[in-house]
Amino acid sequence: MTKQRANWSPYDNNGGSCVAIAGADYCVIAADTRMSTGYNILSREYSKITKLADKCLMASSGFQADVKALQKHLAARHLIYQHQHNKQMSCPAMGQLLSNTLYYKRFFPYYSFNVLGGLDSEGKGCVYTYDAVGSYERVGYSSQGSGSTLIMPFLDNQLKSPSPLLLPAQDAVTPLSETEAVDLVKTVFASATERDIYTGDKLEIVVVNAEGIRREYMDLRKD
Amino acid sequence: MFRNQYDTDVTTWSPAGRLFQVEYAMEAVKQGSAAIGLRSKTHVVLACVNKASSELSSHQKKIFKVDDHIGVAIAGLTADGRVLSRYMRNECINYSFTYESPLPVGRLVVQLADKAQVCTQRSWKRPYGVGLLVVGLDELGAHLYYNCPSGNYFEYQAFAIGSRSQAAKTYLERRFENFTDSSREDLIKDALISVRETLQGEKLKSSICTVAVVGIGEAFHILDQETVQQLIDAFEIVGEDEPPVPEVGDAEADQGEAAAPAAEEGAAPMDI
Numbered sequence: 215m216t217k218q219r220a221n222w223s224p225y226d227n228n229g230g231s232c233v234a235i236a237g238a239d240y241c242v243i244a245a246d247t248r249m250s251t252g253y254n255i256l257s258r259e260y261s262k263i264t265k266l267a268d269k270c271l272m273a274s275s276g277f278q279a280d281v282k283a284l285q286k287h288l289a290a291r292h293l294i295y296q297h298q299h300n301k302q303m304s305c306p307a308m309g310q311l312l313s314n315t316l317y318y319k320r321f322f323p324y325y326s327f328n329v330l331g332g333l334d335s336e337g338k339g340c341v342y343t344y345d346a347v348g349s350y351e352r353v354g355y356s357s358q359g360s361g362s363t364l365i366m367p368f369l370d371n372q373l374k375s376p377s378p379l380l381l382p383a384q385d386a387v388t389p390l391s392e393t394e395a396v397d398l399v400k401t402v403f404a405s406a407t408e409r410d411i412y413t414g415d416k417l418e419i420v421v422v423n424a425e426g427i428r429r430e431y432m433d434l435r436k437d
Numbered sequence: 438m439f440r441n442q443y444d445t446d447v448t449t450w451s452p453a454g455r456l457f458q459v460e461y462a463m464e465a466v467k468q469g470s471a472a473i474g475l476r477s478k479t480h481v482v483l484a485c486v487n488k489a490s491s492e493l494s495s496h497q498k499k500i501f502k503v504d505d506h507i508g509v510a511i512a513g514l515t516a517d518g519r520v521l522s523r524y525m526r527n528e529c530i531n532y533s534f535t536y537e538s539p540l541p542v543g544r545l546v547v548q549l550a551d552k553a554q555v556c557t558q559r560s561w562k563r564p565y566g567v568g569l570l571v572v573g574l575d576e577l578g579a580h581l582y583y584n585c586p587s588g589n590y591f592e593y594q595a596f597a598i599g600s601r602s603q604a605a606k607t608y609l610e611r612r613f614e615n616f617t618d619s620s621r622e623d624l625i626k627d628a629l630i631s632v633r634e635t636l637q638g639e640k641l642k643s644s645i646c647t648v649a650v651v652g653i654g655e656a657f658h659i660l661d662q663e664t665v666q667q668l669i670d671a672f673e674i675v676g677e678d679e680p681p682v683p684e685v686g687d688a689e690a691d692q693g694e695a696a697a698p699a700a701e702e703g704a705a706p707m708d709i
Contacts, residue, residue, distance in 0.1 A: 290530050297502075297526050 225277050225325045226251055229412030230262055231361030232273035233399055234331035235373070236339030236354050240392045240423040243331035244399045245273040245359075246407070246434060248415040258415040258436065267292055268302040269422055270332035272312070275359030276346070277325035284324045287315060305332035309342040309350060316348030323347050327358040332422050339422075361406035361413040368402055392421060400432055407434045448560045459557050459564050462586035466568035469512035471599035471635040472499060474570040475609065475628055476581040477619040480652035481572040483510040484628035486599070486635060487645050500649045500659055504529040506539050507573035508649050508657040512599035513586075514566035521549065521565060542573025546582045546590045554588030568598045572651055579652065597631060605631040621652060626672050629665075641669055 232245040249260035263273045264285045272288075274281040291311060295303050303311070309330050316324055323346045330342040343356035355373050357365040376384040390398070399419055407414045417432040443449050444457035451457060472485040487496035500510045501522040507529065511518030525545060532540035549569065556562040569584040583598065584590045595613045597605035608631050616624065628648060633641040643666035651657035660668075 286534055290534050293530050294526075297523075 224322075225280075227276060227325070227360075228256065228278040229360045230275040231357060231359035231365060231403070231406055231410065231413045232262060232275050232327070232329045233357040233365060233369070233402060234273060234329045234341040234343075234355065235369075235390070235395045235399065236331065236341040237392060237395055238389050239333075239337055239339065240395070240421060241331040241333060241339035241341065242392070242395045242399055242419060242421050243271050243273050243329070244403065244417060244419040245275065246361075246403060246413045246415060247418055248413065249278060250412050253411075255415075261418055263418055263420055265427070266303075266308050266330075267305070267332070269427075270303065270305040270308045270330065271420055271422065271427075272328055272330050273358075274326045274328045276327045280324040281326045284315065284326050284328075288312060291315075304335045305330065305340050305342075306334055306352075308332075309340075309352070312342075312344065313348040313350045316344065316346065320347050327362075329356050329358050331420075333424075337424060357402075359413075361403075361410040364406045364410055365402050368405065369398075372398060392423065396421065396430070403432075403434060446560055447557055447562070447564060456557060456587075459587045462564035462566050463568075465566035466513040466586065466598055467600060467602075469515070469567070469599045470497075470499070471597060471602050471605060471632065472510040472512045472568075472570050473595075473597040473602070473605050473609075473628055473631045473635075474510065474572055474581045474583075474593070475595035475613075475616055475624055475631070476572070476579045476593075477621075477624050478578050478617050480619075480621045480624055480650060480655070481574075481579045481581050482621075482624045482628040483508060483570060483572055483649045484625075484632045485510050485512070485647050486632055487647055496645075496647075500647050502649075502657050502659070503545075503571075503573075504533075504539060505656040506575075506651060507542050507545060507571065508651055509572070510570045510649070512568050512570075512602075517565045517567040518569065521552075521567065521569065524552065525549065525571075539574075541575040542571060542580050542582070543575060545573070546571050546584055549584050550588050550590045553584065553586060556586075557588055570596065570598060572649075572657075574651060574653060597635070599635075601635040601637060604634040604637065608634045621650065621655075622668075625650065625660075625668060629669055630672065641673070642666070643669060 229250040230246050230248055234243045243263055245262040247259050247261060249257040262275060263271055265271050266288050292303055328344040332340060334340040340352060341356055342350050342352050344350045355369050396419060403417045414434045415436055417434050419430040421428045443451035447458035470486045470488040474483050483500055485499045489496045497515050502508050503525045509522055528545060528548060529540045553565055556564045564586040571582045571584060573580055581593050582590050583593055583596050594616055595609040612627060632646050643662045647659060648665050649659040
């Protein structure tokens, strides 16, 4: 007798890709705006990026219903934090909170692949990358979602620091300016859109810096 | 108040049909320092007197932001007030989470009142020793409510609670009919004058009073000390509490106008 399997899954994958890049005094968070299910498109203009705190944003791909629930949960926790501490949560604090929230549902996870971006308490760009159950790490750049396998190697090529063990010694990677980072994000998404069917339609780019938060859009291939 | 044999616990009626413990709790409200609220069609203002127990200590926090559209001022046992504001904040957050819309202030005061009533009907509890002036906005406009330790609540055009509040109430009774159509600046001025009435001769300074405003298009926030001092100076120059003569009034309105945007830009995050 073969093992009985469920014929209904609580999860669905709505596709899409997210990227975040941290700079010396800015952070770029970007995601496409296509929401799909199977081979169908549900929306060409769905935002995967949400503001969690003054200088902290989250981009999430995966199951958008879980993503929405997770965002609401974090927003409520942030309000409580503001009541108790009389200030906004910093990006590292939100990073830890997100990790704990994800692990809390270790045995029925949020199907949400997150990338947190913002400024840390010193005003430097910070990016945290997560898996579905809360394992996280602070990094200089990251991508998640259906296009991440195409995007990440390219970001590594452009942004990864050379190993200090290499001979002859290579320079550390030159810091990217804000415009260079935004251009890189646009290039990366245009490429991912070519080969990943779940990525496309429009690109939403959010830039956080000392002046505040700036939003930009770019059209991507719609096929 | 006289001590008698029916006041030992809250679950004992007196032969005259009174619950003395509840009435004693309302006395605690009268002992606290004054809190005043007034409303117009579009704005509500809260003002309270901040008493510090000594020169060395900080002032008691008496006004709390509950949500962007709701705030509360307390008089009486401030610890009870803090706990109740935490409850109110939680209720607002949970309602927002479930319904993606702000909790109507009328619902919140009923929930608060029911919570207070529970403490008047359990032998192992005591009534909350704090009176709350709850201000908030809903679809119909601005509202001001007073929640009693007894579990009663009432809506008001203007009200004052705490010690020497009768002086403020007398002033408000004279003026309240004009409040519905008052401008934001006039409302704040009336609030400050009411506070001055409760001080019985002591000089009104921004260091001893706190003012908070909420209105249509304006989130609840506590005005900073500088703004309050400017507003006080503005009407003290006139030196009277009746509506000022037109040209002096225009100068005051300008000062109020200039102060208001500054207050909104520097809106404080929620206080504990």
